[in-house]
Amino acid sequence: MKILNVDQIRALDQSTIEHEPIAPINLMERAALAFVDWFVDHFPNTTPVKLFCGLGNNGGDGLAIARLLLEREFPIEVYVVRYARRESDDFMHNHRRLKLLTENIRYVEVAQEIPGLRHNELIIDAILGSGLSRPTEGIVKNVIDVINRSPATVVAVDIASGLYVDKPNAPSDTIVEPDYTITFQLPKLAFMLPKNSRYVGDWHIVDIQLHKRYIDLAPTPYYYTQSRDARLLLRKRDKFSNKGSFGHALLMVGSYGKMGAAVLATKACLRSGVGLLTVHVPKCGYDILQIAVPEAMCRPDGNPNVLTGTPDRGASELGSPTPADYAVVGIGSGIGQAPETLDMLKGLLKTLKKPMVIDADALNLLSENRELLKQIPPNSILTPHPKEFERLTQKWDNDYQKLDILREFAQKYRVVVVLKGANSAIATPDGDIHFNSTGNPGLSTGGTGDVLTGVLTALLAQNYDSVEAAVLGVFAHGLAGDRVAAKRGQIGMVATDIIEALRWE
Ligand SMILES: NC(=O)C1=CN([C@@H]2O[C@H](COP(=O)(O)OP(=O)(O)OC[C@H]3O[C@@H](n4cnc5c(N)ncnc54)[C@H](OP(=O)(O)O)[C@@H]3O)[C@@H](O)[C@H]2O)[C@@H](O)CC1
Ligand SMILES: Nc1ncnc2c1ncn2[C@@H]1O[C@H](COP(=O)(O)OP(=O)(O)O)[C@@H](O)[C@H]1O
Numbered sequence: 001m002k003i004l005n006v007d008q009i010r011a012l013d014q015s016t017i018e019h020e021p022i023a024p025i026n027l028m029e030r031a032a033l034a035f036v037d038w039f040v041d042h043f044p045n046t047t048p049v050k051l052f053c054g055l056g057n058n059g060g061d062g063l064a065i066a067r068l069l070l071e072r073e074f075p076i077e078v079y080v081v082r083y084a085r086r087e088s089d090d091f092m093h094n095h096r097r098l099k100l101l102t103e104n105i106r107y108v109e110v111a112q113e114i115p116g117l118r119h120n121e122l123i124i125d126a127i128l129g130s131g132l133s134r135p136t137e138g139i140v141k142n143v144i145d146v147i148n149r150s151p152a153t154v155v156a157v158d159i160a161s162g163l164y165v166d167k168p169n170a171p172s173d174t175i176v177e178p179d180y181t182i183t184f185q186l187p188k189l190a191f192m193l194p195k196n197s198r199y200v201g202d203w204h205i206v207d208i209q210l211h212k213r214y215i216d217l218a219p220t221p222y223y224y225t226q227s228r229d230a231r232l233l234l235r236k237r238d239k240f241s242n243k244g245s246f247g248h249a250l251l252m253v254g255s256y257g258k259m260g261a262a263v264l265a266t267k268a269c270l271r272s273g274v275g276l277l278t279v280h281v282p283k284c285g286y287d288i289l290q291i292a293v294p295e296a297m298c299r300p301d302g303n304p305n306v307l308t309g310t311p312d313r314g315a316s317e318l319g320s321p322t323p324a325d326y327a328v329v330g331i332g333s334g335i336g337q338a339p340e341t342l343d344m345l346k347g348l349l350k351t352l353k354k355p356m357v358i359d360a361d362a363l364n365l366l367s368e369n370r371e372l373l374k375q376i377p378p379n380s381i382l383t384p385h386p387k388e389f390e391r392l393t394q395k396w397d398n399d400y401q402k403l404d405i406l407r408e409f410a411q412k413y414r415v416v417v418v419l420k421g422a423n424s425a426i427a428t429p430d431g432d433i434h435f436n437s438t439g440n441p442g443l444s445t446g447g448t449g450d451v452l453t454g455v456l457t458a459l460l461a462q463n464y465d466s467v468e469a470a471v472l473g474v475f476a477h478g479l480a481g482d483r484v485a486a487k488r489g490q491i492g493m494v495a496t497d498i499i500e501a502l503r504w505e
């Protein structure tokens, strides 16, 4: 699903009006109805509602919502925040319609006119929407402060008042902090960014049938991966396939004290459809891996504790293939940053031509030796968490700058970067960014990143292209986390649960 910028959202509105065709006021009615459908599904009509609206079309939506909720017998009070003297046409129209139904519309021009708000009430925020053009001030700011201090549940219409759709707010801006945001048709870029979390709450999209062709043709670098997008990428298995059809992967993982990371990546790789898997571990990890994961072959390193890349003598006598002989190499989980391991990484980057998966300490080694970055095979997948990404690049002032740095990095080195976290952002060599929709804070526990490394390595081994592998793998990993959360809650979740919950269907 695409994420459009604010100018495109405005143009989409116009395009819908012209091509459907539909009168603007009827489009507003459709938006209000879609909001109300969600609302009545979530709150009983005994809940007292206070609705605050502005004077633009977000306020117009608010007035239409008020009318529809009154018709559904919600006890609702309407407050028009009169910050200016100019109302939009559709606001005026809905104002007239609401007045036919109730005299109970109040106007807030000064702070004394702001009502008290109680915890058992619901607040609907329809003060400002996507038309925000400057920081909130004056009476708008006063009302938002009162809303934010109140214990009431807050639902924002389209976007929280004061939050920009696609550009950074200043830290001093006053913005509504909703419990829910019900947004029209498309997700907004602002919703994807960690620092905005309190200005978004739990957000949901409602479909208001905006012009589909406009959306299909609109150019954008931003995408939001939902279930149907991920499912389209998933390939079915051919009836006559065999294990050779799904690639032979090599994982280079683990060190003394961190063999758990190796085991997790290994199990996840096997649970993600790899045909054959060999795991290169330090000698100390040989028994551990062979016992923990009988399905994997093991290539012990000559070094007892860390990876050097040179197989143990016994193993080399078997005539082990070299890393370049495998369909894909996944490296990093639990490998540490020993000098020998750095040498091994340097050697690999010199010889490998196929896309690899690079995670954890392999990324930290690259951060310390940035001259190696240009040797990474094109279309490799790098999976840093934000701290690792900062080490690889630089500090950022805000989340939008972080996205710019992310995009530039992926383009410069021709790699796919999975910047992990809530709504993991996947940057492609072409400059696109795909935000993931699955996952939850239960995944914030040691080892879940190692699981992702295994998943992505398996997908590359099966010949998925790197962008597809990253988008699909990150989605499936998060979805597994959501399945675990639904079954046993977020708090007790461990990385092994994620592996068990992976499903490829
Ligand atoms: N597009 C769609 O798909 C659909 C959109 N719909 C709805 O329309 C909404 C967008 O409406 P909108 O464009 O009228 O903008 P909105 O946010 O109501 O306010 C603009 C007014 O506020 C003013 N203003 C700006 N900043 C301010 C500030 N800090 N403090 C005070 N004032 C400020 C600004 O002034 P100006 O910048 O012109 O000087 C202008 O007068 C959208 O969020 C959705 O709810 C649906 O109905 C149908 C489908
Ligand atoms: N709050 C969250 N919401 C969604 N996903 C999360 C959240 N926190 C962490 N994750 C996911 O969990 C994984 C954590 O990876 P990482 O930090 O590398 O962990 P580790 O190094 O312990 O394996 C990533 O896939 C990340 O996207």
Ligand SMILES: [K+]
Pocket (backbone or CB within 6 Å): 058, 125, 126, 127, 128, 129, 156, 157, 158, 159, 160, 161
């Ligand atoms: K709003």
